[in-house]
Amino acid sequence: MSTLKAVRGTRDLLPPETELWNRVERTAREVFSRYNFGEIRTPIFEDTSLFARGVGEETDIVSKEMYTWEDRARAQSEKAQSLTLRPENTAGVVRAYIEHKLGEAGLLQKLYYIGPQFRRERPQKGRYRQFWQIGAEVIGPTSAGSESPLRDAEVLEMLASFLDELGISGWRLEINSVGSALDRPRYVAALREALAPVKHLMCEDNQRRAETNPLRVLDSKDPNDQELINNLPKIADYLDEDSKAHFAAVLAALDACGVPYHVNPRLVRGLDYYTRTTFEFTHGGLGAQNALLGGGRYDGLSENIGGPKAPGIGFAMGEDRLILTLQAQAEQQATLADYYIAPLAAELNPAALELARELRRKGLRIEVGDGSFRLKKSFEVANKLAKKIILLGEDEASTGVLTVKDFATAEQTKVARAELA
RNA sequence: GCGGCUAUAGUUCAGCGGCAGAACGCCGGUUUGUGGCACCGGAUGUCGCGGGUUCGAUCCCCGCUAGCCGCCCCA
Structure with a gap:
């Protein structure tokens, strides 16, 4: 085959499908602006160390899925800079927040973005090497109220409104708390201890996870291991009083606005920066890639990459998956x-x-x-x-x-x- | 990165070691200022790419590439 084709994992979006993409983006802009979010556009590539430090060196994303290259050295004496196509956008937004000293305004920064992200994974339906995310972040100094559970609930309520307005039916919100930066290591230690005597009874994948990343054992789907997993310690029992109160306040606010949710104590997420609230909106009919969007709180991210204390909460939606869901729901008609x-x-x-x-x-x-x-x-x-x-x-x-x-x-x-x- | 399935017309797919097929779509006609419906006629193509076996390969074998499904992980 000598004819040129879009490279593996990338694709062309053509009319009339692009009409649907525009509708999704237009709806996102309209809904987000009602919550007083403003748009941010960050570069499509960044210094590699931003993702290594922000997302986490040990995550799959950073350790094996990034498109990274050495940029040309600008002078003989200079070392070539390592650059990476962004695999997600939160780290870039927080970098911009720090770089432009947005915290000095003393206000909450509410920023949204729409744009392509890049991960070198094996392509599948709903999973591409260039994929589009619509995301938003609420970040600011503690004095601006950035740590308040109200912010978590507002973001979740906004997402529920967005999905409803877009016409996505049958979504499910799963929510959990993974605790503070102090709670988490205590829990992981307890988990390791509890796994030690039983892990040899588990499937190969879980035996490996028990070593490398015990949290991941929790969202294993292996049917034979479910009973053992259910008997492992629960994160809820390792939250300190602040984290417990925070989580309870988020749920109470969701109850007050009538947003339905399911607490899932086994919901852990893959990015290192998450603290306290984590959540996912899922949808059946997407196969193995059932997460429409995911997000959570990242109270320590700014400090991890050298910035001031700036707690925040955000999410990223898979626009490709939103489109697939909408297309499955109703065959999109060409507009006449x-x-x-x-x-x-x-x-x-x-x-x-x-x-x-x-x-x-x-x-x-x-x-x-x-x-x-x-x-x-x-x-x-x-x-x-x-x-x-x-x-x-x-x-x-x-x-x-x-x-x-x-x-x-x-x-x-x-x-x-x-x-x- | 690992395992499995698949690749034939614009599309969805059938097929067979010996002339390349159907449906839909497309083009032309019945109708030269009137579409849809109907009827009649026509063209579809490097059978994904490269190699091998064979008198002969779209078919069998190997490699590659890509898509899909599952895993890993994630949006």
Whole structure:
């Protein structure tokens, strides 16, 4: 095969599908702006160490899924800089927050982004090497209230509203608390201790996880190990009083606004920076990739990458997966143009274009045919592309009264061109 | 990164060691200022790429690439 193709894991988005993408993005912008979020756009590549320090050296994302290269050294004496296509956007947003000293404003920063991310994984339905995320972060100094459980609940309520407004039905919110930066190591130690005598009874994957990342044992799907897992210590029992109160306050606020949720004590997430609240919105029908979006609180992230204390909470949605879900729910119909203008002779093409210009200026969606087409062909094409056809013959051009046929009703009328709408 | 399934027309797919098939779509006609419906006719193509076996390979074998499913992980 010598013909060039989009590289593995990347793809072209074409009309009419792009219409759906635009609708998703437009809805996100509208909903987020009602919560007073502003848009941030960060570079698509960053210094590699941002992700190593921010996301976590030991995470799968950083250890094996990044697109990293050595940039050319700027001078002989200089070492080449290691750059990486961003595998997620939170680290970049927090880097920008630190770099521009946004915390000095003393206010909460509420930022959203829409853009491509890159991970080198094996492609599958709903999983691509270039994929799109819509995400948002609420971050700021503690004095601005960035640590308040109200912020967690507001973000979750916003997400529920967004999914509802978009028309995604059947989503499920799972929520958990993984504790503070102090709670977590205590729990992991307890988990290791509890796993030691029983791990040899578990599947190979879990035996490995018990060593490398005991938290991951919790979301194992292996049916034979479920009973053993259910008997392991619960994170809830290792939360300190502050973390417990925080989690209870988040749930109480969700109850107050009527957002349905399921507490899932086994929900752990893969990025190192999460503290306290973690959550996922899932949807059936996405196969193994059932997470529509995921997120959580990251109270220590800013300090991890050398910034001031700036607790925050955020999420990332898989836009590709939102689109797949919407497409599965209802086959997206191509949107039809309002009018198809059919000039009846090639000499009338300029007049047709001029008429199109007039109608487009009124905000109408117009397709222009070609006078060299036979009328039958014009009708066939028009019927596929537009709601109505405008016949532009000698009579119509000279009198300014157009012949308009509506495909839905098969009704044909004469309309003065000024009255077209 | 690991395991499995798949790759034939624009699309969805059938097929067989010996001339490349169907449906839908497309093009033309029945209808030269009237579409959809119907009928008649037509064209679909490096059978993913490379190699091997064979008189002969789209078919069998090997490699590669890509997609899908599962795992890992995540959005």
